[in-house]
Amino acid sequence: MKLQHTLGGLQNLGPVNVETQVFVEPWEKRIFGIHTAMMAESTHLSGALPQYPVAGLPTTFRNTWTWASLRTGAEGMQPFEYFKYRYYEKWLMGISQFFIDEGYLSADELNQKIDYYRANPGAPLPNQPNPAIATQIHEYLTKGDSPLRGLTQAPRFAQGDEVRVADPDAVDHTRLPGYLRNKPGKVDLVYPGAFSYFVSTGPDGIGDPMPVYRVSVDAAEIWGKEKSEPNTTIYADLFEAYLQPSN
Structure with a gap:
């Protein structure tokens, strides 16, 4: 099993982080928002119990993106690299690599954007309001995408087993x-x-x-x-x- 999944009881990993803030830096809110928008536009919603208009969304995003996608990317990191970065830094790296792997942009294009904003930290960020996607995000956050389903067979175990x-x-x-x-x-x-x-x-x-x-x-x-x-x-x-x- 991967090291980062066996933290319980392991020694010499350093002090426990007791940070209580959900978002420590302003950019962390933005990466959380990007992840949420990706889930709300994900193609897997076409099979969700709520009737999401996925096919008609005015978006160029045509992939499946779920919590599993986010976690798989993070868990694929070399374990000691995983421990090196903050929580939302791992989100940022996983999402960035996904967009590169899927051809939405190239590594060179991403590096150009990074260089530009490093040189111009006060430059405005992209802002293209899309009411249809805003509505979809709200519906997704309200209704979700993992409905309760009926059993095809009885549970194998009972309370007290x-x-x-x-x-x-x-x-x-x-x-x-x-x-x-x-x-x-x-x-x-x-x-x-x-x-x-x-x-x-x-x-x-x-x-x-x-x-x-x-x-x-x-x-x-x-x-x-x-x-x-x-x-x-x-x-x-x-x-x-x-x-x-x-x-």
């Missing part, structure tokens, strides 16, 4: 926290309905809609008794593919 978290092969993107792999736990809650993810994770197990469970794990099972506060329980929402019977 003893389980063990799976340890599947590492893939490009996972929703399984590394520190929970192969740990024993108990099903605390079975969420109603079934849930899917934006992309299939292949050998990792996420694809078709499936049950999701809230699983409780004794903190001492994760970090050891000597490094855990007494009577501390960790709760995690896990797809059914990530759970196995305890025996």
Whole structure:
């Protein structure tokens, strides 16, 4: 598994960042807005339960972009490069590389823009208001794109069942926290309905809609008794593919 997914319990990674501000620098708000606009224009919305007019949007963006796309780009970084940069710096690099890879602009064009704004920090940024896209973004933020779906079969586990978290092969993107792999736990809650993810994770197990469970794990099972506060329980929402019977 990738190092940046196994931070729980690892030593010598330096002090914990206790920054409480969501956006530390003004540009971070802008990159969050770009990411949100990309999701609201993403082609995957054509299959969402809300009836989004994706085909008729006045945009040249014709790709799928979801949270999975953002995370896959960040997780593809060399682990120690990953630790070097701030949170939204990783967003910026992932989104920039996506636009280059998909041919929306070249690396040279991006570098020219960077050089221009470094030399002219007060220059106005592009501003092309688009009411249709603004409406789409508002609708997307209100209605979302991951609807609850009906189950095709009963959940494999019930509340109170003893389980063990799976340890599947590492893939490009996972929703399984590394520190929970192969740990024993108990099903605390079975969420109603079934849930899917934006992309299939292949050998990792996420694809078709499936049950999701809230699983409780004794903190001492994760970090050891000597490094855990007494009577501390960790709760995690896990797809059914990530759970196995305890025996």
